[in-house]
Amino acid sequence: MANVANKIGVLGAGQLGRMLAQSGAPLGKEFGFYGVSENEPAAQLGHAFFASKETKSLGDLVTFSDVITYESENTDVALVREIAKTTPVYPAEKSLYMSQHRGREKGLFDQLNIPCAPYQIVDSLESLQQAVEEIGLPAVLKTTTEGYDGKGQFVLKESTQIEQAWAEIGGKELVLEGFIDFQRELSMIAVRNANNEHVYYPLVQNVHHEGILRYTIAPARQVSEALQQQAEGYMQGLLDALDHVGVLTLELFDTLDGLVANEMAPRVHNSGHWTQDGAVTDQFENHVRAITGMPLGDTSVCQPLAAMINIIGKTGPVEKVQNMPNVFLHLYGKEERPNRKLGHINIVADSEEALFETFKALSDFLP
Ligand code: AMP
Numbered sequence: 001m002a003n004v005a006n007k008i009g010v011l012g013a014g015q016l017g018r019m020l021a022q023s024g025a026p027l028g029k030e031f032g033f034y035g036v037s038e039n040e041p042a043a044q045l046g047h048a049f050f051a052s053k054e055t056k057s058l059g060d061l062v063t064f065s066d067v068i069t070y071e072s073e074n075t076d077v078a079l080v081r082e083i084a085k086t087t088p089v090y091p092a093e094k095s096l097y098m099s100q101h102r103g104r105e106k107g108l109f110d111q112l113n114i115p116c117a118p119y120q121i122v123d124s125l126e127s128l129q130q131a132v133e134e135i136g137l138p139a140v141l142k143t144t145t146e147g148y149d150g151k152g153q154f155v156l157k158e159s160t161q162i163e164q165a166w167a168e169i170g171g172k173e174l175v176l177e178g179f180i181d182f183q184r185e186l187s188m189i190a191v192r193n194a195n196n197e198h199v200y201y202p203l204v205q206n207v208h209h210e211g212i213l214r215y216t217i218a219p220a221r222q223v224s225e226a227l228q229q230q231a232e233g234y235m236q237g238l239l240d241a242l243d244h245v246g247v248l249t250l251e252l253f254d255t256l257d258g259l260v261a262n263e264m265a266p267r268v269h270n271s272g273h274w275t276q277d278g279a280v281t282d283q284f285e286n287h288v289r290a291i292t293g294m295p296l297g298d299t300s301v302c303q304p305l306a307a308m309i310n311i312i313g314k315t316g317p318v319e320k321v322q323n324m325p326n327v328f329l330h331l332y333g334k335e336e337r338p339n340r341k342l343g344h345i346n347i348v349a350d351s352e353e354a355l356f357e358t359f360k361a362l363s364d365f366l367p
Contacts, residue, residue, distance in 0.1 A: 004292055004293045004294055005066030005067040005088075005291070005292040005293060006028060006029055006030060006066060006292065007029070007030050007031075007032070007064055007065050007066045007067075008020070008024060008029055008030070008031050008032070008065060008066070008067055008068075008069060008288065008291070008292065009031075009032045009033075009034065009061045009062065009064060009065030009067070009068040009069070009087075010031060010032070010033050010034065010042065010068075010069055010070065010071060011034050011061075011068065011069070011070040011071065011072075011075050011079075011080075012033065012034065012035060012042075012070060012071030012072055012075075013033035013034065013035025013036070013037075013040035013041065013042035013043050013071075014035070014040060014041050014042060014071055014332075015041045015042075015332040015334070015341065015343075016071040016267065016268050017031070017033050017035075017041070017042035017071050018041040018042040018044070018045055018332060018333075019268070019273075019276070019284045019330075020042075020069070020268065020284045020287060020288060021042060021045050021047055022045070022284065023276070023282055023284035023285040023288060024284065024285065024288035025047075027285070027288060027289070027292075027294070029288055029292065030047060031045070031047040032047070032060075032061050032064045032065060033047075033061075034058055034061045041332040041333050041334060044333045058079075058083075062083055062086060062087050065087055066087070066088075066292070067087065067088050067089070067090060067291050067292060068080075068083055068087055068088070068089045068090075069089070069090055069091070069246060069267075069287070069291050070089075070096070070267065071267060072267070073096065073099045073100045073265050073266055073267060074100055074145070074146055075096060075100075077093060077096055077097050077100070080092075080093050080096055081093055090194075090245040090246050090290070090291040091242070091244050091245055091246040091248070091266040091267075091291075092242075092243065092244075092245065094242050094243065095242045095244045095246075095248070095266040096266055098242060099263075099264050099265060099266045100145055100146075101144050101145055102119075102142060102143075102144045102145070102147075102175045102263065103119075103121045103144050103173075103175055105263060105264060106119050106175070108238070108241065108242075109261050111241070112234070112237040112238065112241060113237075114234045114237065114238070114261045115258065115259065115260050115261065116260060116261045116262070117140075117177040117178045117179075117180050117260060117262075118135050118177070118178040119135070119175050119176065119177045119178070120134060120135060120175070120176050121144065121173060121174070121175055122141075122173075122174050122175070122176055123172075123173050123174070125162070125163065125166045125170065128141070128162055128165070128166055128170070128174070128176065129162055131176040132156065132159060132162060132176065135176055135177075135178045136178065137156055137157060137158065137159065137179075138155060138156060138157045138179035139155075139156045139176050139177060139178055139179050140153060140154070140155055140156070140176070140177045140178075140179055141153065141154045141155075141156055141165050141169065141174055141175075141176050141177075142154075142169075142174060142175050142177065143169060143172060143173070143174055143175075144172075144173045144174060144175050145173075150208070150210065150211015150212065151211065152169055153169070153211070154168055154169055155179070156176075180253045180255060180260050180262075181255065181256075182253035182254060182255050182260070183254050183255060183256065184205055184220070184253075184254050185205065185206045185207070185208065185251065185252070185253060185254070185262075186203045186204065186205055186206065186220050186223075186231070186251075186252045186253075186254050186259070187203070187204055187206055187216075187249060187250060187251045187252060187269065187271040187272075188200065188201065188202075188203050188204075188231045188232070188235055188249070188250050188252070189201045189247055189248075189249050189268075189269060189271070189272040189275070189283050190232070190235040190236075190238075190239060190247070190248050190249075190250070191246065191247050191248070191283075191286045191287065191289075191290050191296055191299075192239040192240075192244050192245060192246075192248070192290065193245060193289065193290040193291075193293070193294070193295070193296055194245050194290075194293060195293075195295075197295065197296050198235075198236060198239060198296075199286065199296045199297075199298075199299045200231075200232045200235060200299060201218075201272065201275060201279065201283070201299045202218060202219035202220070202223070202228065202299075202301060203219060203220045203223050203227065203228055203231055203252075204216050204217060204218040204219060204220050204271055204272075204274070205217045205218075205220035205221065206251075206271050209367035210339075210367075212310070212312060212339060212341075213270050213271060213310055214309070214310055214312070214366065214367050215307060215308060215309045215310065215366065216270075216271050216273070216274055216307060216308045217305070217306075217307050217355075218274045218275075218278055218301065218305070218306045218307065218308075219301060219305075221352075227254075227259070230258075230259060231250070231252065231259060234250065234259070234261065235248065235250055238250065238264065242266075244266065245290055245291060246266065246267070246287050246290045246291050247266075247267060247268045247269070247272070247283055247286060247287040247290070248264060248265070248266055249264060249265045249267070249268075249269035249271065249272065250263075250264045251263050251264070251265075251271075267287075268283050268284055268287050269283070270308075270310065270341070270344075271308075273308045273330070273344050273346065274306045274307060274308040274346055275299075275306075276328070276330065276346055277302075277306065277328045277346040277347075277348055278301055278302055278303065278305075278306025278307075278346060278348050279298075279299055279300065279301055279302060279306070280297065280298040280299065280300045280302060281296075281297025281298050281299060285297055286299070302348065303326075303348040303349060303350055304349070304350055304351065305348070305349045305350070305351070305352065305354075305355050306346065306347065306348050306349070307346070307347040307349070307355060307358075307359070308344050308345070308346050308347070309344060309345045309347070309359075309362060309365050309366065310341055310343075310344050310365075311331070311341070311342045311343040311344055311345065311365060312339060312340065312341060312342065313336065313337065313338045313339055313340060313342070314336050314342075315331070315336060315342055315343070316364050316365055317364050318331070318343075320361070320362070320364070321345055321362070324358070324361065324362075326347060326348045326349060326354075326358065327345060327346070327347050327358060327362070328345065328346040328347075328348075329343065329345055330343050330344050330345070330346065331343035345362060345365060347359075347362075
């Protein structure tokens with residue numbers, strides 16, 4: 001990329017777009033959003049936006065933008081290909097295409113020798129029965145596309161559940177995965193720009209409840225240098241194979257036999273929100289830097305420990321947070337709704353004890 005781009009178009013107008021704009025504005029970037037309503041989190045920031053599909057065409061966003069990015073791995077690949085004829089889209093089509101289908105994603109993990117669960121694609125009750133025989137139980141049945149926050153999944157424990165599982169989420173292409181007996185869930189955020197610079201954040205630990213991320217601890221405790229290096233090696237392989245530009249997130253299971261990849265996302269990620277207050281350069285700024293042809297920022301952690309707690313469904317007693325030291329509130333301007341991500345709380349701490357005390361004081365926000 002010869003020139004630094006300053007006008008960024010985002011497909012989507014949710015909280016990820018909003019936080020991209022919050023971190024990109026100090027760098028002199030302007031943002032346009034392509035969403036569905038002016039009530040969406042990013043539209044409320046007041047930057048240039050195109051928030052209604054009815055009144056503003058996608059063409060206006062493309063005309064406005066030097067570069068286009070997106071908020072979701074479910075973004076239409078054909079749309080991205082069309083836009084890319086006139087305006088660069090980062091991460092480019094290949095990253096989107098590979099990461100929006102669990103089968104293609106696992107095929108790439110295999111190709112790069114990144115361990116993942118044994119899997120088989122199924123598209124009928126008979127092929128599911130066959131896959132259960134080969135992979136064994138327990139196993140996890142997932143839709144190949146569009147699953148998120150644990151939706152479109154069925155944990156199969158007994159073969160008597162096969163028909164029920166097919167009835168609940170079948171009728172479309174699925175993947176059956178062997179159940180991974182993990183010690184904990186980790187993720188890594190990495191960034192690559194078009195000049196082939198790579199940077200990596202430390203491995204973090206994620207705790208889910210009912211399929212939804214509830215909190216992240218950064219860096220994950222008891223991560224050896226070798227484990228961090230191994231995860232960085234996997235990410236480097238993925239970034240290079242995809243010719244990826246922007247943030248890439250990899251979710252991993254930490255098992256007694258080592259790291260096992262679960263899935264990746266070609267975008268800024270909920271497990272990286274802690275970087276806003278806990279890292280020298282946050283994931284949003286680094287995504288903006290990567291897609292606009294800037295050098296990448298320092299991914300070091302500012303304090304020994306950081307954490308992020310999601311605010312889900314109900315806003316809760318956020319006034320508590322206002323006078324707590326080392327605690328930072330981020331609200332997205334969304335209305336309360338069950339299981340909806342409404343905001344998050346970032347914490348920095350100089351010791352595990354201090355972090356534990358803060359978690360205790362914030363127990364209203366924990367499952
Ligand atoms: P996913 O949508 O693939 O991220 O899955 C949501 C959650 O389900 C993960 O964060 C894990 O807690 C759990 N899970 C997914 N796949 C597996 C698996 N193969 N074995 C065990 N647990 C899994």
